[in-house]
Every structure is written in structure tokens, then in C-alpha cells.
Amino acid sequence: xxxxxxxxxxxxxxxxxxxxxxxxxxxxxxxxxxxxxxxxxxxxxxxxxxxxxxxxxxxxxxxxxxxxxxxxxxxxxxxxxxxxxxxxxxxxxxxxxxxxxxxxxxxxxxxxxxxxxxxxxxxxxxxxxxxxxxxxxxxxxxxxxxxxxxxxxxxxxxxxxxxxxxxxxxxxxxxxxxxxxxxxxxxxxxxxxxxxxxxxxxxxxxxxxxxxxxxxxxxxxxxxxxxxxxxxxxxxxxxxxxxxxxxxxxxxxxxxxxxxxxxxxxxxxxxxxxxxxxxxxxxxxxxxxxxxxxxxxxxx
Numbered sequence: 001x002x003x004x005x006x007x008x009x010x011x012x013x014x015x016x017x018x019x020x021x022x023x024x025x026x027x028x029x030x031x032x033x034x035x036x037x038x039x040x041x042x043x044x045x046x047x048x049x050x051x052x053x054x055x056x057x058x059x060x061x062x063x064x065x066x067x068x069x070x071x072x073x074x075x076x077x078x079x080x081x082x083x084x085x086x087x088x089x090x091x092x093x094x095x096x097x098x099x100x101x102x103x104x105x106x107x108x109x110x111x112x113x114x115x116x117x118x119x120x121x122x123x124x125x126x127x128x129x130x131x132x133x134x135x136x137x138x139x140x141x142x143x144x145x146x147x148x149x150x151x152x153x154x155x156x157x158x159x160x161x162x163x164x165x166x167x168x169x170x171x172x173x174x175x176x177x178x179x180x181x182x183x184x185x186x187x188x189x190x191x192x193x194x195x196x197x198x199x200x201x202x203x204x205x206x207x208x209x210x211x212x213x214x215x216x217x218x219x220x221x222x223x224x225x226x227x228x229x230x231x232x233x234x235x236x237x238x239x240x241x242x243x244x245x246x247x248x249x250x251x252x253x254x255x256x257x258x259x260x261x262x263x264x265x266x267x268x269x270x271x272x273x274x275x276x277x278x279x280x281x282x283x284x285x286x287x288x289x290x291x292x293x294x295x296x297x298x299x300x
Contacts, residue, residue, distance in 0.1 A: 008032070008039020008074050008297040010265065011047055018047055029065050039074040039297035040066075041115070044105060052101050059108050066110065074297045075113040075140070075172070075263050076106035080120050095124045099139075100131050107135040113263045113296070115172045116141040118153070122160040125169065133168040140172040140262040145247035148177050148217050149257060161260060170260030175280050176267050177217075177249045182207040183269035183279045186242055195235035199227060203239040211248035220244045251285045258292030266298035 009032040017023040023031070025047050029040055044051040048058065066072065080098055082089050090098070099120070106114050114132075116125065116139050125139055132139050141157050143149065154171075161169045182204040190200050203223065210218035224240040232240070254261070270278040286298075 006039070006295070006297050007037045008041055008299040009035075009037045010041035010043070010075075010077070010299050012041075012043055012077070013300070015043075015046060026065055029069055029071055033069040033071050037300065038069075038071045039299060040071050041075040041077065041297075041299045042073065042109060042111070043077045045079060052105060054105075062109060073109045073111045074299060075115050076102060076109060076111045077115045077117075078102040078106075079117050080124075082119060092121075092124065092127075095121070096127045099124060099128045103128065103132050103135050103137050103139075106137045111137065113138045113140050113172070115263060115265075118142050118144060118147060122157045125157070126160050126164075129164050129169050137168075138262045139169045141170075142172040142174055142265070143177060144174040144265075145176045145179070146245050148247055148249045149253050150216070158257075158260070166259040166262075170262045171257065172263040172265060173254075173261050174265040174267060175282070175285065176265070177247045178251060178281065178285055179246045179269075179279050180208075180211050180248055180281050181279045182243060182246065185270045187239070190235055190239045190242075193235050193238075194233065195239050196233070199230065199232050199236040200239050202230075203227065203236075203243050207243040207246065214250045214252065217247055217249055251281070251288050254285070254288045255292060258289075258294065261289070261292070261294055261296075263296050264289065264294070264298045266300045268300065 011018075011025075011028050014023055014028040014031070018025070018028065028047070032038070032040055042048070048054060078099065080095060082095065099116075102114055114137055118141060120141065125141065128139060141154075143154055147154055187200050187204050191197055206223055207220060210220060220243050223243055224237060227236050227240040268277045268280065272278055
């Protein structure tokens with residue numbers, strides 16, 4: 001199949017329309033192709049009823065849709081219910097079996113990558129790498145705010161991955177770790193929900209002053225106590241919590257990880273009329289991805 005573009009969509013974007021039965025799975029795929037985003041990132045638990053026990057006919061139908069719309073499956077978003085049982089957590093062996101099940105499913109769909117949910121222990125991924133290589137599916141742990149490249153948990157994973165090299169294991173990069181300006185749409189929503197304009201302005205200015213530059217990711221956990229001390233209401237405190245969970249990372253840090261970046265979540269909070277994301281400096285991140293040899297999909 002010819003890849004028409006390195007742009008894609010995660011079907012997570014259509015969750016409300018799918019849940020309300022306004023769109024079927026095929027409708028979602030057709031909509032992606034219609035806007036020129038031919039990479040399809042999937043959520044089996046959400047849009048493939050019966051998963052993980054899907055019939056053979058489903059996979060045949062899936063391949064038919066890919067051919068009909070000229071689309072290509074890019075990534076399968078896996079989940080790991082570590083506390084699946086009421087009385088205990090999953091054992092290591094049960095977690096490995098769950099991930100191997102997802103590898104089989106991704107391979108059947110034709111996905112090149114599995115977005116590995118960040119709670120997955122590195123030891124579990126390590127025990128799945130040989131099977132992923134056999135099935136020719138890359139395991140890519142998601143780096144998502146508030147975690148970043150130098151987060152202790154991400155570094156634990158990275159230490160494991162470097163023992164095997166980047167061919168079958170690495171990361172899914174969520175562009176939300178590059179939020180340089182507090183999103184206006186979130187600030188406006190908080191005010192509509194009852195936050196005071198003055199307090200939201202303080203939160204936005206605090207975040208924007210701390211983000212940017214080449215320093216370490218800002219730590220804004222102090223902001224909630226400051227807002228509370230200034231008499232902030234519940235929505236004001238929500239604004240502080242948003243700011244504390246958002247993240248700015250220096251895009252230059254990407255260069256150290258490029259061989260291990262297998263997939264990108266190209267999220268956006270607000271696209272201006274000029275088709276520029278207000279909060280995330282794509283014009284500074286994408287060139288580094290290309291310079292580093294990234295040939296995967298930007299999945300929005």
C-alpha cells in the first residue's frame with residue numbers, strides 16, 4: 001500500500017460521535033481519508049466490540065476498509081488493567097500475556113506500532129520485545145505530560161530499551177509536553193465555568209513565565225497553594241491544577257531520543273485561522289523530528 005502522507009488521526013478524536021452512534025467505525029475511517037490524513041490510530045476497547053475476541057471476519061472487513069479508503073493502520077492504543085481483579089493486581093506473567101495479546105491484534109490489523117500506556121512496567125515490556133520483533137510490531141511507550149524525557153519513570157524505561165536498541169522498542173511522543181503558552185481555550189472555558197478572570201490571568205501569566213527557554217521543565221506545584229491563599233474558588237483551583245499538569249520541554253532534548261521515537265501524538269488545543277497551534281510551537285519541534293530521521297506518523 002502506498003503511504004500518501006505522514007499525517008494521521010487517532011480514532012479517539014471521534015469517541016463522542018461514535019458513542020452517540022452518529023458515526024460508525026467505517027465512517028470515522030472515511031472522515032480521516034476525506035481530510036487527507038491517511039494514517040489510522042485505533043482504540044480497540046472503544047470501537048471494536050468484542051475485543052479481544054474478534055472474529056476472523058472483522059479483520060477481513062478491516063483490511064477491506066483500508067483498501068477502499070487508501071488508509072493505513074499506524075498504531076494500536078493498548079491499555080493495561082493492572083488492577084483488573086478486585087482483590088489483587090495482575091501478576092507479571094498476566095501483564096506480559098495481556099501485552100502479547102495486543103501485539104497479536106496490532107499485527108492482525110497491520111499496525112506498525114503499539115502505543116504502550118505509560119503505567120506498563122519496563123520489566124513487562126522487556127519480556128515482550130522478542131515477541132514484538134517476531135510479529136514485527138514496535139512497542140512505543142507514551143511520553144505524556146506531566147512526564148517528560150528526564151522523568152525518573154521514563155528514564156527507567158529508556159535504560160531498558162537501550163539494551164535492545166531502537167528497532168522494536170521506543171516511545172510515542174505526545175506533543176503536549178511542549179506547551180509553551182497556556183491554552184486560551186482552556187482559560188476561556190475555566191472563566192465560563194466560574195473561575196475569576198483575574199485569577200485565571202494570574203495562572204496563565206505564571207505558566208507562560210515559567211515555560212519556554214532551554215531550562216528544565218517548570219515545577220508549578222506551588223501554584224495551587226498560592227491561588228488558594230488568594231481566596232480562589234473551586235474553578236480557580238482547577239486552573240492552577242491544569243497549569244501544574246501542563247508541561248514545557250525544550251524541543252532540543254528530542255535529539256537525544258530520536259532513534260527511539262516511533263510515533264507522535266500531534267495534539268492541538270487551538271488552531272488559529274492561520275492554521276497555527278497557539279500553545280505548541282510545532283515550527284520548532286517538527287524540524288527536529290525530520291532532522292533526526294523520523295519517518296512515522298503525526299497522529300492528531
